[in-house]
Amino acid sequence: MSVAWSNFQAGWDEEKRVFTKKIKPGDTISQSDLDVEDDEWEELQAVGAVRDQEYPKAVADGSYTDSPNRYFLDQLQRAAEGALSADEVKELQSSGVLSEGQTEEPTTKATSTSTAAKK
Amino acid sequence: MYDPSGLYIDPILSNFSVSLPMQQNYYGIRIMPETPVRTQSGQYRVFDRSDWLLTEDRREPGTVAHEIVGGKWSQDVFSTREHSLQVPVLDEERQQLYSLGGLADPVFGGAMDIDPEQNAVTKIIRSIMLNHEYKSSTLLRNTANYPVNNTMTLSGTSQWDNYTGGTYPYVTSDPVANIMSGMRAVYAATLRWPNVLAIPTLGLTYIENHPRVVDRFKNFSLTIPGAFQALTGFVGEVILLDSVYNTANNLDAAVSMAPFWGKDVWLGIVDPTVGMNTMTFGKTFAQIYPDGTTRPTERWREESRKADLIRTNFKYDMKIVSSSAGFLFKTAFSATAW
Numbered sequence: 416m417s418v419a420w421s422n423f424q425a426g427w428d429e430e431k432r433v434f435t436k437k438i439k440p441g442d443t444i445s446q447s448d449l450d451v452e453d454d455e456w457e458e459l460q461a462v463g464a465v466r467d468q469e470y471p472k473a474v475a476d477g478s479y480t481d482s483p484n485r486y487f488l489d490q491l492q493r494a495a496e497g498a499l500s501a502d503e504v505k506e507l508q509s510s511g512v513l514s515e516g517q518t519e520e521p522t523t524k525a526t527s528t529s530t531a532a533k534k
Numbered sequence: 535m536y537d538p539s540g541l542y543i544d545p546i547l548s549n550f551s552v553s554l555p556m557q558q559n560y561y562g563i564r565i566m567p568e569t570p571v572r573t574q575s576g577q578y579r580v581f582d583r584s585d586w587l588l589t590e591d592r593r594e595p596g597t598v599a600h601e602i603v604g605g606k607w608s609q610d611v612f613s614t615r616e617h618s619l620q621v622p623v624l625d626e627e628r629q630q631l632y633s634l635g636g637l638a639d640p641v642f643g644g645a646m647d648i649d650p651e652q653n654a655v656t657k658i659i660r661s662i663m664l665n666h667e668y669k670s671s672t673l674l675r676n677t678a679n680y681p682v683n684n685t686m687t688l689s690g691t692s693q694w695d696n697y698t699g700g701t702y703p704y705v706t707s708d709p710v711a712n713i714m715s716g717m718r719a720v721y722a723a724t725l726r727w728p729n730v731l732a733i734p735t736l737g738l739t740y741i742e743n744h745p746r747v748v749d750r751f752k753n754f755s756l757t758i759p760g761a762f763q764a765l766t767g768f769v770g771e772v773i774l775l776d777s778v779y780n781t782a783n784n785l786d787a788a789v790s791m792a793p794f795w796g797k798d799v800w801l802g803i804v805d806p807t808v809g810m811n812t813m814t815f816g817k818t819f820a821q822i823y824p825d826g827t828t829r830p831t832e833r834w835r836e837e838s839r840k841a842d843l844i845r846t847n848f849k850y851d852m853k854i855v856s857s858s859a860g861f862l863f864k865t866a867f868s869a870t871a872w
Contacts, residue, residue: 421677421687421864427706432699434692440682451690455869462796463677464687464864474682480582480723482857483678492609 419444420483421464440483441475469510487512560663561732561775561795562670566816566852567806570828574821574849575613580606581724581813581856605811612819612851617662620845621654622836654844655831662848666818667777670852671794673816679854680862683719686712687864695740695871702749709741709866710750714767716801716861723858724803724813729770732800734793736872738774768801797867802860815860821849 419438425448426436438444444465446456459465471486473479479486490507493499499507507513593599627650677685691698691706699705713731720728733741741747775795782790805814820828831846854860 419687421685421862422683423687423689424692427691432703432706440677440685449689455689458865458869459687459689462675462864464685477682480681480858482680482684482854484676485679485854485857489609 417444417460417465417467418442418470419464420466420468420470423449423464425449439475441470441472469506471506471510558660558777560667560777561773562667562674563663563818564773564806565674565730565732565800565802565804566670566818567804567808567814568820568828568850569808569810569812569817570822571612571614571819572822575611577607577611578817578819578853578855579810580608582606582858608853608855612853614819614821614849614851616847616849617665618845618847619658619661620843621657622839622841622843623650623654625840651833651842651844655846658831658844658846659829662846664779666848666850666852667794668779670816670818673852673854674800674860675796675798675862675864677862677864679857680860681723681858684716684723684858684860685862685864686716688712688866693866693868693871694737694744695867697745700745702745705745707744708746709744710746710767712863712866713801716863717768720802720859720861724856726803726813726859727769728801728803728859728861730773730800730802730804731768731770732773732775732795734795734797734799734867735774735776737797737799737867740867740871771804797865797869797871799863799866800860801863803856813856813859815856816852816854819851819853823847823849 419440419442421440423438423444424434424436425438426434428435436448438448446453449456449459451459456465471479471483474481474483474486481489487507487510490499490503491512494504494507494513504513589602590600631648631650673679677687688694688707690696692708694707694709694712696707697705698707717728720726775793777794778791779794780789781792782788802815803813805812807814822828823830828850829846829848831844833842833844835842
């Protein structure tokens, strides 16, 4: 499944002379949506406008207003602090930013925090 | 018998005359201006919409005023790395230049405008800046470095070199509307109009001749000042991107020149004012060396090699400090446009 990492215009209406479909970052996208040849589709994948990687939901819905890369950086910072929820860990892992076992499960956070507090 | 004509194919000196132009323009440093810093690493000011929050400012008698955060700092840190290259100036090279029968001999036309040390520095700076250009173009051309509303990828008939549909208003692609939508996106997020539009040089001709642009143009003289700005609706500096590099990994491989900026167009806010408080899309944090400069050049003698060594250093890191101050048009022109 391919995901848009940029805004696209699609579905040109000859009568109205406008693009009728707007594909946003995070939407699924296919070659037929854009009506482009194989080589152009491959180019879009090569330049990163279309990826197999999921687009972060928080960036797509506007609740996080910066870029995906900044979002991942912030989340990795929070992961280092053990402050991520299970869903956030899964999102980082599914997007390939965090590998399995690279962070502790959120449930272990309290333990490590309390250990630190005892010291 | 000694034949001075042999001097002209000397491999060392040939490099000066047959290589590509010694300098070309670099745009990464213009879009990501240099910000001198005194530490190797540190946090930096970032700019987002937190400055536009409405904060309760009413203070009742006898109570403490509400506090607001002074400024937003980055979660990560810039971390400057040294980029350093050196070039030997060989004694043999000097001999060829200045000895009797050499290229600088008046018998052969007088002193030539070749300064080995100056050339060495020029070559070093060129190589260091080529790398900076590569890193900055990679950073700027990545859609993952922009907020959700700040990129647009053009494909097929929406690309600016595609005039499908023919004349206005039937032509499908629309650079004017695209550029204006980019300007609106930047303004909506920053309350400032973008002041730089960076276009590949070869792409400019497609825009100037685009039916939608020509239609805007038909009632005006070609000689009006700032014609391009009037045509596209963009008011600011138009940078024409033409920097290239050789993708071959070594001197012996076949030459393959590639543009740094591809078929993409960048629109955004650039403020070269030095300082942490400067709101601009991105910065090149350059660490200041003990001599007070950011690019010192050193020189020493190596007797065993019979050469003087020239070395220039540049310690920097690049960071995007306000991603919403930029807008990227990905593949604005088709792969076959040039």
